[in-house]
Amino acid sequence: MDRFFLSLLIISGFILGVWTKVKYDHLSYHLLHVNSKGSYFVIPKGATIHSVATDLYQKGFLDYPLYLELLARWRGVSRNIKAGEYYIQPEAAVSEFLQQIVSGKIAQHSLTLVEGWTFSQMMIAIRNSVHLNQTLKQVPLSEIMASLGYSQEHPEGRFFPDTYFFPTDTTDFEFLHRAYQLMKQHLIQEWEARAPDLPYRNPDEALILASIIERETALPKERPLVAGVFIRRLRKGMRLQADPTVIYSLGKDFNGNLRRQDLRTDTPYNTYTRLGLPPTPICMPSLESLHAALHPDKGEALYFVAQSDGSHYFSSTLEEHNVAVQAYQLGILSNQPRNLK
Structure with a gap:
């Protein structure tokens, strides 16, 4: 008789174990109802596993709120959920979502500040972001x-161009402060490792030239060459004669056509009429342009002119430069000189 009850107990335990495993798997692998692009779900501060499960059910993500609640209690994590916005992937299982909210793997949104943007262009992108809390x-x-607490600084060029990731409720203030600090960090690092005998009085002047380099060429390999031209011009007391500085001074009046009259109209940013650097940067320079401004090419070129493929021809004498201008911009010569490297 004892053997009978013992066998019955073993069989009952086995059946209970199988049932428990089946139910656990059913709870774990039950899929949330999410569209093909995924969905976002916000857990407010102070929420319980019961309120989260109920909210998921009411919003149509979950068939039975008890599924999430039972699974959380089964795993002993019902009190470990974290507040925040979560991204639910398509065909996500209840167990996967539970792991997300316990680990606190909140959704990250992104915003890219593009190299060469002006401050006003950057602010348009920031103010158009639906994921930033606009304060x-x-x-x-x-x-x-x-x-931001930097009233003595001009905003142009002070924010680092990059792709930034941030959670919901990040403020525009926090975003701007982060981009400002990153530019400051990169500028200090590049300044401390700069080449010797550069004609800068401070890091800000290097930032100004880096912004001009950024707008002069989109080719990374040319940035040190362009930097070298400008550095040698500064040393010789020559005007920089950089078109982007004039274009910057024109602002919204620039229609894509830079005229002789524009080059002759004196403004603080016109490097055709004034010696030295303009008073501020003209855009957000990339790290490559910062590096080039502080590690310029050691060649002899003093001039460059744009070619049809977007690259530039560099010349060390005015005579050679004039020939290049005729060939590449005026189209006078049939035998165009080869690009100097």
């Missing part, structure tokens, strides 16, 4: 730096 939207652009 500075009513602040005029002229007062943004003061709002």
Whole structure:
């Protein structure tokens, strides 16, 4: 008789174990109802596993709220969920979502600040971002730096161009402060490792030239060459004669056609009429342009002219440069000189 009850107990235990495993697997691998692009779900601060499960059910993500709640209690993590916005992937299982909210793997949004953008272009992108908490939207652009605590600095070129990832509820203030600090960090690092005997009085002047380099060429291999030309011109007391500085001074009046009259109209940013550097950067320079400004090419070129393929021809004498201008911009010569490297 004892053997009978013992056998019955073993069989019952086995059946219970199988049932438990089946139910556990059913709870774990039950799929959430998410569209093909995935969905976002927000867990507020102070939420419980019960309130999260109920919310998922009410929003149509989950067939039975008890599934998530039972699984969480089964695993002993019902009190470990983290608040935040979560991205639910298509065909995500309940167990996968539970792991997300326990580990606190919140959704990350992104915003790219493009190399060569001006401050106003950057602010348009920031203010158009639906994922940033807009706290500075009513602040005029002229007062943004003061709002950030840098009232003595001009905003142009002070923010590092990069792709930034951030969670929901990140403020525009926090985003701008992060981009500002990253540019400051890169500028200091490049300045401390700079080549000797450069004609800069401080890191800010290097930042200004880096912004001009950024707008002069899109080819990474040319940036040290362009930097070398400008450095040698500064040393010789020659005007930089950089078109992008004139274009920057024209602002919204620039229609894509740079005229002789524009080059002759004196402004603080016109490097055809004024010696030295303009008063501020003209855009957000890339790290490559920063590096080039502080590690220029050691050649002899003093001039360059754009070629049809977007690259430039570099010349060490005015005579050679004039020939290049006739060939590449005026189209006078049939035998065009080869590009100097």
